[in-house]
Amino acid sequence: MKSLNGAEIADYMKLNQVHQARSLQARGIKPKLVIIRDSDNPVIVKYVNLKKQYGEDIGVMVEDWLREDVAQAIAEANADSTVHGIIVQLPLKDTSKTDEIVSKIAPEKDVDGLATIYHETNDIFESATATAINWLLAGYDIKLQGSKIALVGRGRLVGAPLERMWKNSGYDVTVFRSHSDLNKLKDFDVIVSATGVPHLIKSEMIKPGAVVVDAGTASEDGVLVGDVDESVRAQANLSAITPKVGGVGPLTVTALFEHVLMAANNR
Numbered sequence: 001m002k003s004l005n006g007a008e009i010a011d012y013m014k015l016n017q018v019h020q021a022r023s024l025q026a027r028g029i030k031p032k033l034v035i036i037r038d039s040d041n042p043v044i045v046k047y048v049n050l051k052k053q054y055g056e057d058i059g060v061m062v063e064d065w066l067r068e069d070v071a072q073a074i075a076e077a078n079a080d081s082t083v084h085g086i087i088v089q090l091p092l093k094d095t096s097k098t099d100e101i102v103s104k105i106a107p108e109k110d111v112d113g114l115a116t117i118y119h120e121t122n123d124i125f126e127s128a129t130a131t132a133i134n135w136l137l138a139g140y141d142i143k144l145q146g147s148k149i150a151l152v153g154r155g156r157l158v159g160a161p162l163e164r165m166w167k168n169s170g171y172d173v174t175v176f177r178s179h180s181d182l183n184k185l186k187d188f189d190v191i192v193s194a195t196g197v198p199h200l201i202k203s204e205m206i207k208p209g210a211v212v213v214d215a216g217t218a219s220e221d222g223v224l225v226g227d228v229d230e231s232v233r234a235q236a237n238l239s240a241i242t243p244k245v246g247g248v249g250p251l252t253v254t255a256l257f258e259h260v261l262m263a264a265n266n267r
Helices: 006-026 042-058 070-079 095-102 128-139 159-168 182-187 248-266
Strands: 032-037 061-066 085-088 148-152 172-176 190-193 211-214 218-220 223-225
Touching: 006 042, 006 128, 006 248, 032 042, 032 070, 032 248, 042 061, 042 248, 070 085, 070 095, 085 248, 128 159, 128 211, 128 248, 148 159, 148 182, 159 172, 172 182
Parallel strands: 032 061, 032 085, 148 172, 148 190, 190 211
Antiparallel strands: 218 223
């Protein structure tokens, strides 16, 4: 059984990003990412710090803006020509305002791909997480053409952009909600779950030889957990599965900074 280790692919790509950043700096361009948040939630702070460290490693400036008025912060970052990428670190305190707030990010700076559904233009970035899953499966030579693919969850970060990307590529994709009859997953060759519901995917739902990607994240007793129950990883008859740590996450950060570098180069 293959372990879909995103950290290994991320390490390889990171070296190339160091060279990209140096090339931009040699041209007088200093790539900059602004992270905007309105919460000091420990999980949010952890993700912000991971991005700050990654930026430092490759030569991209990362600024962490903790603001009560996120919309105003986005307006400032949109207007700042030294800022190449903007992300809003979710969740916001008032989750009902997520759509309204995220839609304010300028398309050319939307490096996380959060506002894609609001901008009718081709000059935008796909979801960083969806891009990371594509890279992960391609990196381990997982064939999507001719496979039956199940997406569990249709959120803005993973499910919705992946559904669009893969259906545009002509792949056979079916979307399940977290409350769907998930025993039907036994009919599918590739399963990507991103609901944020801990332990949602059980071993009895997965057929032998399937590929399983856990892209869900939730906090359980202060510990980050995924959608896939450990009973699934205990199955020896799977074709491939993401590890508990180091699967999609590391590549998502890599994809995000790839977009920042692209945005800086485009400017």
